[in-house]
Amino acid sequence: MKKIRIILCSLIALVTVGVLVACGGGDNPSGQGSGTSTDGKASNSVVVGISQELDSLDPHNAAYAGTREVLFNMFEGLVKATPTGDIEPAVASEYTVAEDAMSITFKLRDGIVFCDGTPVTVEDVKYSIDRYAGIQGEGSAFSDYKDTEIVDDKTVIINLVNPNTEFIFELTCAILPEANDANVNSNPIGTGPFKYDSYTPGDKLVVVKNENYWKPGQPYLDKVTFKVVADTDMAVMQLNSGTLDIYQYLTADQAMTVGNNFNILEGNVNYVQGMFLNNARAPFDNIKVRQAIYYAVDRDLINDMVFGGKSHVIGTNMIPGASKYYNADTEKTYTHDVEKAKQLLAEAGYPDGFTFTITVPNNYAPHESTAQIIVESLAEVGITAKINLVEFNTWHAEAYVDRNYDATITAVDGRLAPFTWFIKNVSTGNKNFTNYNNPKFDELYNKAISSIDPDEKVEYYKQLQQILADDAASIYVQDPSNLVAVNNQLEGYVFYPVSAQDMSVVKYK
Amino acid sequence: MKYILKKILTLIIALLVISIIVFIAFSVLPADAAISKLGTDATPERIEALREQLGLNRPVLERYFWWLANAVRGNFGESFQYTGVSVTSLIASRLGNSALLSLISFVMVVVFSIPIGIFSAKRKSFLGRGAMTTVTQITMGIPSFFLGVLLTYLFSLVLHWFYIGRYTPPSENFLAACGYLVFPAIAIALPKIAMTVKFLATSIRSELHKDYVRTAYAKGNTRNGVFYGHVLKNSLVPVITFMGIIVAEIVAGSIIVEKVFSVPGIGTLLITAITNRDYPVVEAVVLLIAFFIIAINFVVDMIYQAVDPRVKL
Numbered sequence: 111m112k113k114i115r116i117i118l119c120s121l122i123a124l125v126t127v128g129v130l131v132a133c134g135g136g137d138n139p140s141g142q143g144s145g146t147s148t149d150g151k152a153s154n155s156v157v158v159g160i161s162q163e164l165d166s167l168d169p170h171n172a173a174y175a176g177t178r179e180v181l182f183n184m185f186e187g188l189v190k191a192t193p194t195g196d197i198e199p200a201v202a203s204e205y206t207v208a209e210d211a212m213s214i215t216f217k218l219r220d221g222i223v224f225c226d227g228t229p230v231t232v233e234d235v236k237y238s239i240d241r242y243a244g245i246q247g248e249g250s251a252f253s254d255y256k257d258t259e260i261v262d263d264k265t266v267i268i269n270l271v272n273p274n275t276e277f278i279f280e281l282t283c284a285i286l287p288e289a290n291d292a293n294v295n296s297n298p299i300g301t302g303p304f305k306y307d308s309y310t311p312g313d314k315l316v317v318v319k320n321e322n323y324w325k326p327g328q329p330y331l332d333k334v335t336f337k338v339v340a341d342t343d344m345a346v347m348q349l350n351s352g353t354l355d356i357y358q359y360l361t362a363d364q365a366m367t368v369g370n371n372f373n374i375l376e377g378n379v380n381y382v383q384g385m386f387l388n389n390a391r392a393p394f395d396n397i398k399v400r401q402a403i404y405y406a407v408d409r410d411l412i413n414d415m416v417f418g419g420k421s422h423v424i425g426t427n428m429i430p431g432a433s434k435y436y437n438a439d440t441e442k443t444y445t446h447d448v449e450k451a452k453q454l455l456a457e458a459g460y461p462d463g464f465t466f467t468i469t470v471p472n473n474y475a476p477h478e479s480t481a482q483i484i485v486e487s488l489a490e491v492g493i494t495a496k497i498n499l500v501e502f503n504t505w506h507a508e509a510y511v512d513r514n515y516d517a518t519i520t521a522v523d524g525r526l527a528p529f530t531w532f533i534k535n536v537s538t539g540n541k542n543f544t545n546y547n548n549p550k551f552d553e554l555y556n557k558a559i560s561s562i563d564p565d566e567k568v569e570y571y572k573q574l575q576q577i578l579a580d581d582a583a584s585i586y587v588q589d590p591s592n593l594v595a596v597n598n599q600l601e602g603y604v605f606y607p608v609s610a611q612d613m614s615v616v617k618y619k
Numbered sequence: 620m621k622y623i624l625k626k627i628l629t630l631i632i633a634l635l636v637i638s639i640i641v642f643i644a645f646s647v648l649p650a651d652a653a654i655s656k657l658g659t660d661a662t663p664e665r666i667e668a669l670r671e672q673l674g675l676n677r678p679v680l681e682r683y684f685w686w687l688a689n690a691v692r693g694n695f696g697e698s699f700q701y702t703g704v705s706v707t708s709l710i711a712s713r714l715g716n717s718a719l720l721s722l723i724s725f726v727m728v729v730v731f732s733i734p735i736g737i738f739s740a741k742r743k744s745f746l747g748r749g750a751m752t753t754v755t756q757i758t759m760g761i762p763s764f765f766l767g768v769l770l771t772y773l774f775s776l777v778l779h780w781f782y783i784g785r786y787t788p789p790s791e792n793f794l795a796a797c798g799y800l801v802f803p804a805i806a807i808a809l810p811k812i813a814m815t816v817k818f819l820a821t822s823i824r825s826e827l828h829k830d831y832v833r834t835a836y837a838k839g840n841t842r843n844g845v846f847y848g849h850v851l852k853n854s855l856v857p858v859i860t861f862m863g864i865i866v867a868e869i870v871a872g873s874i875i876v877e878k879v880f881s882v883p884g885i886g887t888l889l890i891t892a893i894t895n896r897d898y899p900v901v902e903a904v905v906l907l908i909a910f911f912i913i914a915i916n917f918v919v920d921m922i923y924q925a926v927d928p929r930v931k932l
Contacts (some may be wrong), residue, residue, distance in 0.1 A: 163891065165656055166702055173658030214695050242706060295703040311701040312891050313883040339784065344881065351775040372867035503896060507650035510659055511666075522659075539662050 123196040150355055150616050151599055155333035157347045158611060159330055159357040163312050163338045168283035168294040170242045174490035175523060175609040180336050182610040184225075184317060185284035185300035188216050188235065191526055195607040197278065199284045201230055201301055208501050211273035211562045214281070218264050225305035225320040226288050233258045237288040239268065239281070251280055251527065275562050278525035302602045303329040303614035313338060330602070330617030342475065355597040358611070361476060362418030365593040372595040374419055376607035381521035382427050382531070383477070384587040385468065385484055388515055390545035393466075398458035400582035405451035406491045407484055407586050416479045420591035426575040427522065428531050435528045435568055437575040444582070449490045463492030466516040470497055471505035476590060477519040484519075484585075521590070524607055528571050529559050535583060546583045601607075626920075630913050637909050638687070638902055644680045645898045652699035652896045673699055686902065695903040700895040705832055706903045709888065717873060717884035719789050720800045720807070724869045727808035728815055729862070733889040735812070736819030737851070740827075751820070758813035763872050767806035767879035784881045805837075807872050811865050818861050822854040856927050863919035867912045 131332040150156060162176030169185040172178055182191075186200040199205060202216040214469040222230045246252040254277055270277055290299045298306050302326065304317035312339045319329055331380035337354065339345040342364060348354045351367050366372045393600040394400055398415040406600050413421045422430050425441070455461060464494040470481045478499060485495045495517070500508075524530035532555055533539055551574060558570035578586075602615045653669040670676045674685070689696060695706040737750040775783040781799055789796035826832070827850055835845045874886030881887070885904055892900035924930050 165658070165700065167701065170703065173656065173660055175658075247662060247663075247668070250662055250665075310712065310883060311698070311704055312888060337784065339881065344784075347771060347776060348881075349780075350785040351779070351781075351783045351785075353782045503650035503655045503892070503894065504648075505661065507654050511654060541660075 117266060118181045124350070127221075127352045127396065129474050136258075136434050141449055147494070150597070154331055154618065155335065156331055156355045156597075156600065156613065156616065157337055157353065158336045158613065159339040159354040160336050161340060161345070161357075163340070164309075164315060164336075166295065167298045167306070167309060169286070169300070170245050171300070173568075178609040180315060181284070181306045182302070183299060183334065183613050184302040184306060185286070187282040187284055187514075189278065189281050191282055191606060191608050191610060193604045193606050193612075195526065197282065197526065201235070204450050207275065207278060209562075211275045211277075211513070212270050214278055216266050216281075217259075217325060222301060222324055223322045225300050225322055226287075227322055228287060228289070228301055230287075230301060232263055232266050234288050235266050235285055236260060238285045238293075239283065242283040243287070244541045249475055251525075251530065251533075252562040255280075273562055275567065276527040276529055276559065278523065280519075281347045282526065284545075290355065304334060307333070308431075308465060325614070329614035331613060334613045349595050354419075354528040354595075355600060356594065356603070356611075356616075358592055358594040360595060361416070362420065362593065367596045373596055373598045375594045375596055375603060377592045377594065377604075378422055378429065378431055378589045379521070379592040380415070380429050380431055380607050380609075381523050382424065382429060382586055383480070383519075383521040383588060383590050385480075385585040386522075386544050387517050387584050388513065388545055389547065389583065390513075391516060393458070393460060393464055394516070396458050397581060398454045399460065400455035400585075401444070402451040402458065402491065403488065404494070404582045404585055405454065406493070406586070407487050407585055408446040410446070410481050411487070412480050413588055415483055416476045417588070417591045418430055421588040422591075423588050424586050426579045426586055427535065427583070428528075428571075428575050429524070429607065431589070432524075432528060432531070437572040440575050440579040443576075443579040449488055452481075455491060455493075461492075463488075463494065465496070467498050469498045469505060469509050469515040469518040470499050471509075471520060472499055473502040473505075474521065477521075480587065481519045484604065511542050513545060523609070526568075532558075532571075532574050534565040535578060541614075544584055546581075548577065548581060548583075551577050551581075626917055630910070633913055634906055634909060638690070638906060639683070641898065641905050642679065643685050643688075643901050644873070645896065645901070647886050648896065650896055651675050652898070655895045655897075656700060677687060690906075696899045698892075698897055698900050699755070700892070700900070701896040705724060706899050709900060710885065710903060710907065713884050713888050715789055716786075716793050716796070716800075716882055717870075717877065719884065720803055720877070720882060720884060721793050721866075721869050723797065723804040724807040724811070724873070727804055727864055728811045728869070731808070732812045732815035732819065733855075733858075736816045739816055740820040740823035752817075755813040755817045759817070761810060763806050763810060764875045765877050766809060767803060767876050770802050770806050771880065786880075786882055788883075799880075800882065803814065803873070803876045803882060806876050806879070807869055811868060811872075815858070815861065815865060819854065819858050822857050823850060826850045826854045853861065858922070859922055860919055861913050866915050870908060870911060 132454050160176055160180060160541060164172055164177045165174045166172045166177060166447060169181045172181055188200065188202040189197040189205065190200040194196050201222055205214055205216045205217040207214050218232065224230060239258050243252045243255045246514065254270045254272045254274045256271045259267040259269060261267060268281065284300055286294060289296070289301050303320055303323045305320045307316040307318045309315045314335055316335050318333050319331065322330065339348055339354070339357070345354065345357045346360070346367055349372060359379065360368070368374065387400055389395060391407060406439060408424045411421055413419055413423050423441060424430065425443045426437060428434050428436050430438070455463065468481050468484065470477050479498050486498060488495050509518050522534060534541045534543065535546045535551060536542060536555055537552055554570055554574055555578070558567060558574060560565040561570060594603065599618055600616055601619050602617050604612055604615060606612065651670070652673060653666050653675055657666055657669060674682060679894060686696070698704050698706055698709055702708065742748045742751055771783050774780040781802060786799050787795040832850060835849055840848070873884065876891060877884040877886035878890060889901065889904045894902065
């Protein structure tokens with residue numbers, strides 16, 4: 111009967127040994143050391159952590175900013191975004207905008223091919239732009255699109271129904287091969303610096319170097335893995351353990367806990383973050399109340415406490431990164447002034463303040479901290495705010511789509527075309543989730559869009575920003591800092607004022 | 620035979636009820652897959668078009684029966700979130716990871732809890748018993764996910780025994796997969812080991828006071844002879860039922876632990892599918908888990924009957 115005991119004891123021993131062997135037998139190079147992987151450099155590959163899972167591999171259907179960021183590496187339009195917020199020719203080698211802004215003529219780049227080696231034809235261009243227009247549909251930025259005219263086998267003309275000088279920015283939409291129409295999701299093909307290798311939904315996307323890429327010498331890396339790590343604290347662990355080489359959107363506190371084998375690069379997330387007010391709901395339908403809140407909120411304090419002072423404090427619905435159109439004067443329209451806030455509240459008929467709810471989506475931790483600081487600031491002027499933290503999709507349906515909220519902390523984004531930042535404030539627009547209504551704004555907005563004189567256009571957009579600030583349409587707080595941890599063996603990482611993580615310029619030192 | 624028929628009937632009813640509950644839950648939840656998938660930039664027309672395409676604007680009942688009609692034929696449809704990916708392939712690509720994790724956890728529970736349980740039952744001194752009880756109570760009280768965080772910190776960040784997040788599926792490298800899954804398995808197994816130890820020790824102690832033990836001694840058996848030949852065998856019978864519960868708990872517990880260790884398994888799939896309102900995926904995963912748990916109960920009943928001839932089903 112001792113046998114049983116011996117068997118039991120040896121089983122324990124066996125499993126224990128097995129555990130230890132398995133640990134040692136994993137792909138662990140040293141068992142100790144700095145934490146950064148050394149095998150990445152050897153195989154010339156990089157693992158980029160992404161905070162949001164991909165919603166589609168089809169660039170025309172991709173809606174999430176996080177997805178566009180990744181697909182930027184696989185697809186290109188006739189033109190593509192540059193780090194300075196401008197555009198450069200990509201699939202096309204040159205373009206001319208007609209003087210009346212009713213058409214744009216493109217010449218295809220000589221010898222341009224898709225990553226599978228087949229040449230890009232003008233038919234592919236027409237197919238792609240028609241496809242994108244069909245998906246975007248009416249009411250989108252593409253509603254000014256008329257058709258694509260094939261002139262010869264190198265030249266196409268994009269015709270518009272209205273004069274629109276900003277339409278060129280929309281033509282960053284991906285050019286896809288018509289022959290691959292049925293497989294856009296399963297085997298996406300584009301002209302970008304990297305090509306599709308494999309995809310595990312919800313887990314990772316692997317792309318490899320496109321040997322046929324038109325930019326000589328690029329990309330430098332042979333392989334990039336985009337790995338979904340939704341939780342930023344988990345991402346910090348994975349950075350420190352050596353699993354990830356790059357991760358963005360870290361907070362100042364998290365950045366400090368990242369090991370010294372990473373460089374922390376500072377940029378901006380290119381969102382307008384703030385407390386958005388439901389202008390149709392009392393008391394926020396009263397301009398004096400909105401202004402009072404703006405005076406009461408200490409934006410610098412939020413920046414200091416949540417982002418270590420590294421964000422760019424703003425005063426309107428535009429990011430400083432769009433430097434050509436940005437109106438910096440709006441930053442000083444309001445200062446932190448408790449007395450003035452109290453006085454405005456009294457004038458508005460709320461000398462003792464009021465009570466309201468701030469709906470906060472749970473998709474971005476700094477929103478919650480921002481809300482807490484705002485609650486404290488408002489208490490100083492007698493306003494009682496309550497925080498209602500909700501799951502992101504619930505927020506999306508109830509607050510954003512149904513506009514059922516008092517105030518909400520969120521961040522709105524835009525694209526290269528300047529109008530994208532203001533379309534959410536047009537009173538009749540379907541994206542006007544703050545129910546903002548100012549006929550003067552609407553009128554000026556239409557002027558700005560249709561203007562074909564560049565200087566006049568800039569002037570209109572600056573005025574639009576001042577109107578939003580003066581009206582205190584919402585409490586625009588900041589363009590949050592974007593702290594990116596990058597493995598210090600890597601160089602070349604650049605920031606874009608649009609959703610893009612460009613891996614084609616990143617390389618090992 | 621009658622027993623098996625009864626079991627199969629229960630299984631079908633249980634799965635039906637569960638599928639209905641999931642459907643109702645999703646029709647009550649705010650936001651749907653179309654809103655979730657298209658993001659904040661979408662025009663209302665696009666959201667409406669996608670709803671039409673996914674069949675989301677049809678009445679709940681109609682959708683349910685349509686889903687059910689397909690599901691009974693083994694067609695669970697396509698994921699809402701991942702365009703063009705079938706639910707079956709989505710689950711298939713992750714099932715292996717979860718199965719291996721559950722298996723490793725279960726082996727750990729069996730291998731560690733039985734000897735420790737025996738050791739614990741044999742402690743007679745007040746101090747010895749007290750010490751064992753304290754250790755098991757504390758271990759039982761630690762939630763798996765918290766244990767997971769501690770283990771990650773210790774073994775990944777301090778000792779660098781594994782890279783958190785760098786998981787290789789068993790199909791690519793079986794040993795590496797096991798090497799990684801050992802850590803989440805510990806997080807899952809440790810509280811379960813404590814429970815089983817406590818259960819087994821109690822079972823042994825109550826057996827020890829039974830009449831047949833005295834008889835066995837009277838017949839001249841040695842202490843170990845009585846213990847391993849009679850007492851242990853009898854004490855293990857209730858433990859088998861308990862193990863059935865433990866297996867179910869391991870499967871349920873791995874959902875959250877997978878997330879902590881970022882293992883691409885059924886659990887992480889379920890969590891993201893709920894967030895994305897991807898109900899075809901949620902239905903299939905929940906039914907799979909439910910089916911597994913009912914099946915385990917069935918297997919436990921069978922084993923029970925085999926080891927204890929007095930039990931007739």
